[in-house]
Amino acid sequence: MSNYAxxxxxxxxxxxxxxxxxxxxxxxxxxVDTKAYDEGHIPGAIAWNWHxxxxxxxxxxxxxxxxxxxxxxxxxxxxxxxxxxxxDNNNWFAAWAFWQMxxxxxxxxxxMNGGRKKWLSEGRELTTDVAPVExxxxxxxxxxxxxxxxxPEVQAASAQGTASLVDVRSPxxxxxxxxxxxxxxxxxxxxGHIPGARSIPWGKxxxxxxxxxxxxxxxxxxxxEGVDAxxxxxxYCRIGERSSHTWFVLKYLLxxxxxxxxxxxxxxxxxxxxxxxxxxxxxxxxx
Amino acid sequence: xKVEEFGERSLQLGGxxxxxxxxxxGEVYHCKADNVSPGAALARTTGETRDVxxxxxxxxxxQLLSRTRRHAI
Numbered sequence: 001m002s003n004y005a006x007x008x009x010x011x012x013x014x015x016x017x018x019x020x021x022x023x024x025x026x027x028x029x030x031x032v033d034t035k036a037y038d039e040g041h042i043p044g045a046i047a048w049n050w051h052x053x054x055x056x057x058x059x060x061x062x063x064x065x066x067x068x069x070x071x072x073x074x075x076x077x078x079x080x081x082x083x084x085x086x087x088d089n090n091n092w093f094a095a096w097a098f099w100q101m102x103x104x105x106x107x108x109x110x111x112m113n114g115g116r117k118k119w120l121s122e123g124r125e126l127t128t129d130v131a132p133v134e135x136x137x138x139x140x141x142x143x144x145x146x147x148x149x150x151x152p153e154v155q156a157a158s159a160q161g162t163a164s165l166v167d168v169r170s171p172x173x174x175x176x177x178x179x180x181x182x183x184x185x186x187x188x189x190x191x192g193h194i195p196g197a198r199s200i201p202w203g204k205x206x207x208x209x210x211x212x213x214x215x216x217x218x219x220x221x222x223x224x225e226g227v228d229a230x231x232x233x234x235x236y237c238r239i240g241e242r243s244s245h246t247w248f249v250l251k252y253l254l255x256x257x258x259x260x261x262x263x264x265x266x267x268x269x270x271x272x273x274x275x276x277x278x279x280x281x282x283x284x285x286x287x
Numbered sequence: 288x289k290v291e292e293f294g295e296r297s298l299q300l301g302g303x304x305x306x307x308x309x310x311x312x313g314e315v316y317h318c319k320a321d322n323v324s325p326g327a328a329l330a331r332t333t334g335e336t337r338d339v340x341x342x343x344x345x346x347x348x349x350q351l352l353s354r355t356r357r358h359a360i
Contacts, residue, residue, distance in 0.1 A: 035331050036319075040288065040312050088319070090326050120290045120310055127288070170324040176360045182303045182322045183329045183351035191358055203326060242325060279360045 002214045005255025009098075009248075010113045010212070011084055013122055020044050025082045026075065029116065030054070030097045032241075036088040036116060040126030045086075046075055046133060050093040050241070054100060062148075062263070065140050068104050072138035079106065079138060086112035086119070090203070090210060095244035099261055103148060105141025111248065114210040121209065147247075149234045149262040154269070158196045158276070163232035163258075165197035166222075168246045169266065173238065174199045176279040179270070180238060187238065188270025192277040194236070198225040199282035202242045205249045218254055232258035236265040288313050292337070297323070300345065303352045305329070307344060309337055316340040320348040 004010070011019075020027045020042060027045040029037045037047040048054055053071060056063055063071065077083055083106065087094035094111055101109045112119070120126075149157075157163035172178040176191030193199070204221055206212055213221070219228075227233055233250055235243035240263030247261040269275055293310040304323035309316060318340035320330045330347035334340030 032328075036328075039317050039331070039333075040290075089321075089328055117308070120308070121293050123290045123293060125289055126312055172324070177357055178355060179358065180355075181325050181327045182355045183348060184322075184327055186356075191360070201325065203324075 002212075002253075004212075004215050004253040006252040009110050009252045011110045012113055013119050013124065016042060016084055016086070016112050016119075017124060020084065022082075024080070025084060026077050027084045027086070027112075028075065028097065030085055030087040030094045031089055032093055038128070040128055042086070042119060043125055043127045043129070044131045046131055048075075048097060050096060054093075054097055062100050062103065065104065065143065068100070069138045069140050072106075072140070073136050074133070076133040076136050077106075077138060078136040081108070081136070083109045084112055085109065086115045088116040089241075090117070090206070090245070091115035092202070092241040092245050095248045096241045099147060099244040099247060103143050103145070105144060113212060117210045146258075147251075147260055149236075149260040149264075151264055151268060151272075153260070154194065154234060154236070154262050154264075157232075157234055158194050161196065163234045164227045165194055166225075166227055166233055166235045166243075166246060166250075167193050167197040167199050168202040168235055168237045168242050169193075169199075170201055171199060171281065173266070175281050176277075187267045190270055190277060192270075192279040193266075194269055195276050195278045197236070197278075198227060200225050200227070200246070202237070202245050205246065212249065212253060215253065218249060222250065222254065229254065229256045229258075232260070234260050234262050236262040236269075238266045239263070240265045292316075294337075298345075300349050301352050303355070305345075305348055305352075307341055309341055311337075318344040320344040322348075322352070 085094040179186040235246040237243040250256040250259040309318045332343035
C-alpha cells in the first residue's frame, strides 16, 4: 500500500475477503447507525453504532474505559485480536472507532481501504446474517489522551500558533455559509472557522473509489497548506468523525508523531461564548 | 448474495449537489443519497426496481436539503 509510514494499518478488500473469517480476526462495520449494515454486510462482520455504542451521548464524550472494555468483550475481541474496521459514509465513523481503539491502546486495528463503498462497487458478497459472537475478556490500556485535543489546546493553537489547525469540513462550512453539511441538522449557533485554521476538506485525501491517495500526493496536499510533521497538528470538523479520518491520514499514512483529533470540533467551538471566529473563504497558504 | 448492478450518478436538488449510489441485492434495489460535499448520507431506500428506490431517495433528500439555510458571510 504505497509507501505509507505505517502501511500495516490498512488492508484491502481482497485481504478482508481472504482473511475476514480467520480465527484471530474480527471485522466490524461502523457507521452513525446500523442501517447500512442491516441492508447487508461483509460475511462475519459485526456492527457498531457510533451514536449508541461508541459515544457517551450524555457526557458528549468517548466511551469511558469500562464501557469500552465491555464493548470489546461483547464483540468477541481480546487485546490480541486483529480488528478490521470499515464503514459507509466514507469510513468516517470507522476512523472514529479506530481512533478510540488507539486511545485505549488496542495494538492491531486496521481500516479496510475504500470502506463499504469499494466492497459494493466490486460486486462482493454481502449477507444479512448476524455473525455469532463468543464473548471474550478485555482489559484496555490507560487512555492515551495525546491523540485527543481538548479546548484549551485548541485555543492555544489558534491564539499562539502552538499547532497547525486543520479544518476538514466542506468549504461552505469553513466559510460560514452553512452551519452543517447540507441536509443535516445545524448543531451550532454560528458559522465560520477557528482563527488560523487551514481548510483541507477530508475528501481531498481520497481517490474516487474511496481509497487513500498515495503518500506523495498526501504529503503535497498537506505540505502545500503548511501542515507538516515539524510541528503538532490538530484536526477538527463538526462532530469529530471526519477529522478522525484526517487524523488517521496524518498519523499513520504520513507518519506525524504529534497529531490529535479535536472531537469537540465546531459543535463545541461554534457554541462557545466569546470565542473568536473567522469567516470567509480560505486564503492561500502563507498569505 | 453478491452485489449486482452497482451504479452511481450525480444530480442537483434545490441547488445542492447530490450523489446516488444504487445496487441490487437479491430481489431488492438499495439506494443511498449523499450530499457530495462533504459526502454525508442523507437517505437510504429500497424498491423493487432501481427507479423506485432512487425516486424514494431523491424525495427524502429533497425534504432534508430544503431545510438547509445559506447564511450571509
